[in-house]
Amino acid sequence: MSGFEEPKPHIVTANPGGPEDPLGESVLDPAAPWLRVFEPRDTRLVIGRHQDPERECLVDAARAAGVPIHRRVAGGGAVVLAPGMVVVAIRLAPTKIGSDCYFALVNNALIPGVVAAGGPAPVCKGHGDLTLEGTDGVRRKILGASLRQTSRMVVYLGVLMVDDAVPLMESLLAMPSRQPDYRASRGHRAFCTHLGSVGVSTRRLVECIRASCLDVLTAEAVLPTSVVSPPPAPLP
Numbered sequence: 001m002s003g004f005e006e007p008k009p010h011i012v013t014a015n016p017g018g019p020e021d022p023l024g025e026s027v028l029d030p031a032a033p034w035l036r037v038f039e040p041r042d043t044r045l046v047i048g049r050h051q052d053p054e055r056e057c058l059v060d061a062a063r064a065a066g067v068p069i070h071r072r073v074a075g076g077g078a079v080v081l082a083p084g085m086v087v088v089a090i091r092l093a094p095t096k097i098g099s100d101c102y103f104a105l106v107n108n109a110l111i112p113g114v115v116a117a118g119g120p121a122p123v124c125k126g127h128g129d130l131t132l133e134g135t136d137g138v139r140r141k142i143l144g145a146s147l148r149q150t151s152r153m154v155v156y157l158g159v160l161m162v163d164d165a166v167p168l169m170e171s172l173l174a175m176p177s178r179q180p181d182y183r184a185s186r187g188h189r190a191f192c193t194h195l196g197s198v199g200v201s202t203r204r205l206v207e208c209i210r211a212s213c214l215d216v217l218t219a220e221a222v223l224p225t226s227v228v229s230p231p232p233a234p235l236p
Helices: 059-065 100-116 166-172 202-220
Strands: 035-038 044-047 069-071 079-081 085-092 123-125 129-133 139-149 154-161
Touching (some): 059 166, 079 085, 100 154, 100 202, 123 139
Antiparallel strands (some): 139 154
């Protein structure tokens, strides 16, 4: 992160980077693709830009399990990234004011993607979260997201839970220091659910989310500099 010095380098590991970095942050490179939708290859903890890893994570448990802790460029809360999830990373043009409008814009692509993959239409709650209603009438989270806004771009980072991630969350994450009102102090099991419980597969979700994002968001995206047409030559 440019201009940022990690305050706890003995705990937080730098993002390994590269075009397929495990956090999706390659979309920060304007020469890279503006959209990435992928299933993580391994398990990692990711904290928000200004969070304290010792407050948000069970650091000793993560060390014992060999799970690295990273700090993302965007805000938001701590999350687990693991196989059986789908990460969505998007680079958008900074044409709007505030964050909620960008969460709404991206959710307009994610919701039909979930439906196309065979799930029910999720509903947005809190600050960009997507939720499903259980048979008990209670809404539970399936997606959390964060934004990084600069004068050149807006970067969206979100993660959808397909497999049951609660055991990992319970073993690696503390109760969050900040919660949306609708969480109502619920623990991870009572607050979260997963799309696999309604028959959605990770592979199908990746395909459908990518197709929906391309359909809905391309006009709003900051395209790679390598594919942006140069300005026309001046007339003689």
